[in-house]
């Protein structure tokens with residue numbers, strides 16, 4: 001897949017989609033920068049990457065994307081001397097009707113899902129221009145479709161989609177591609193972090209099956225595989241794309 005030896009940053013590599021993505025890049029011989037806040041979980045991803053490829057070169061950076069964007073890029077360049085792929089995966093959501101939420105929710109979610117991506121992109125761009133590299137942003141189905149009680153999260157992912165398109169145009173003359181994936185419901189810790197109990201999460205995942213045309217929810221590796229494709233030369237003529245990885249959910253309409 002043309003990714004051997006490439007230097008790849010995966011934010012949110014400590015869990016779910018990011019951890020699966022890091023493992024797939026490791027399998028293909030990329031040099032992978034694993035970054036996230038939870039050091040123990042980052043170490044678990046490190047172990048999984050090494051199990052996938054005993055020769056893989058890894059760099060662990062314990063960092064918060066809202067405050068440490070410059071450090072993430074700088075430390076990567078210090079260690080590997082270049083950057084080929086940036087996967088902006090770290091993200092989270094909060095719920096609540098506009099009647100109940102406050103501006104602090106807006107700031108928290110937008111800071112993580114949009115502002116940090118702006119900063120990481122800004123600091124990474126000169127290095128990606130040098131390597132003719134690319135960016136893959138992890139957006140969401142909610143960037144393409146609206147949901148009640150999730151206005152801020154939906155807005156953050158819609159903004160990320162538009163940012164993806166705009167930066168794709170900024171960087172196209174430099175032959176740097178920028179794309180996004182828009183997952184449907186994927187089995188990770190994401191929904192527990194939204195505040196669901198274990199039982200609520202089980203019910204949510206079961207109820208979600210029928211909401212995807214393929215009749216099931218997705219696995220982190222299915223998103224990781226799409227990220228790998230977009231980051232590779234197999235996608236050399238794709239930029240500014242927002243690719244649903246959602247079992248056909250984006251195409252569905254209530255009858």
Ligand code: NDP
Nearest residue numbers: 012015016017036037038064065090091140186188189190
């Ligand atoms: P997880 O909760 O399993 O993983 C989220 C990751 O983001 C963790 O590694 C977490 O790091 C990291 N993260 C969150 N905030 C920060 C921060 N401020 N600084 C650094 N790292 C941070 O969920 P997913 O794997 O599902 O989520 C990955 C992406 O996929 C998100 O952007 C999410 O919006 C998107 N997505 C998920 C869907 C799903 O159904 N699961 C559907 C559509 C999109 P740590 O734990 O170390 O703090």
